[in-house]
């Protein structure tokens with residue numbers, strides 16, 4: 001089990017992580033979600049021994065990872081946020097080499113590299129020799145580079161797999177394949193900790209989400225439970241004509257957050273006719289340009305929590 005307790009990291013004046021506590025059990029897939037600069041990468045870099053915390057503890061199966069960053073790097077496999085350089089090698093060879101470095105025999109590394117490449121449908125790219133990164137012509141697209149970086153992190157079994165935005169630039173079909181591999185790796189007893197901005201996808205595949213804002217954990221739990229805790233089942237999404245407009249909140253609205261021209265109003269199913277009548281009235285009065293109703297998601301819960309925090313601070 002990965003146990004992070006009261007972890008803080010300051011960069012000079014900047015408090016990048018503040019008093020973070022959570023666990024990832026073997027077999028669990030846990031996602032860190034949060035806006036840019038929330039502190040997600042700082043956190044995962046401390047877990048894998050690349051950054052030294054200011055205070056707190058990180059333990060994996062009881063081992064103190066802060067006391068031994070080298071052990072952290074051995075026990076945890078990382079897919080970094082930045083693209084991994086592959087210049088001069090084929091993707092297959094890069095994946096095999098990492099497998100061997102992580103203790104697999106040559107034959108096992110070959111076999112696992114072949115298997116993971118196939119599982120991600122990388123045939124056609126896997127044996128291209130990668131040239132220096134060039135903006136206009138390169139043997140690998142940025143999505144392909146990201147997938148190869150994922151293969152390099154996932155090729156050999158490890159106690160904790162840490163993925164920093166693994167699906168950025170990846171096409172929808174391969175994203176589905178990648179998430180299936182992540183679930184399979186967890187099923188072998190690995191603790192999986194991942195950073196993503198893809199809230200809706202994460203909500204479908206992860207066991208637990210940790211919502212971060214300005215260095216702190218603001219909520220954590222199962223995706224469905226978090227959505228339900230902070231937002232009713234439906235969202236009436238309205239687009240206001242004036243982004244500075246404050247909606248005179250009708251009594252049927254249980255949660256609300258604003259983003260630009262959008263107003264996201266959490267409502268229960270039973271008040272739907274009333275809510276639609278209100279929205280039509282607002283549209284007739286030209287205070288809103290359009291509206292729609294949809295099931296609430298983890299995105300709404302996140303928006304709601306962050307808005308509530310900002311209100312409290314102001």
Ligand SMILES: Nc1ncnc2c1ncn2[C@@H]1O[C@H](COP(=O)(O)OP(=O)(O)OP(=O)(O)O)[C@@H](O)[C@H]1O
Pocket residue numbers: 011014015016034035036037038039040041042043
């Ligand atoms: N090496 C560093 N030196 C100084 N400040 C840093 C350093 N690394 C990160 N920070 C700051 O720490 C804060 C958290 O950054 P971090 O990269 O962890 O956020 P993030 O949640 O991963 O963001 P993103 O989603 O944009 O990748 C930011 O204010 C960032 O500017």
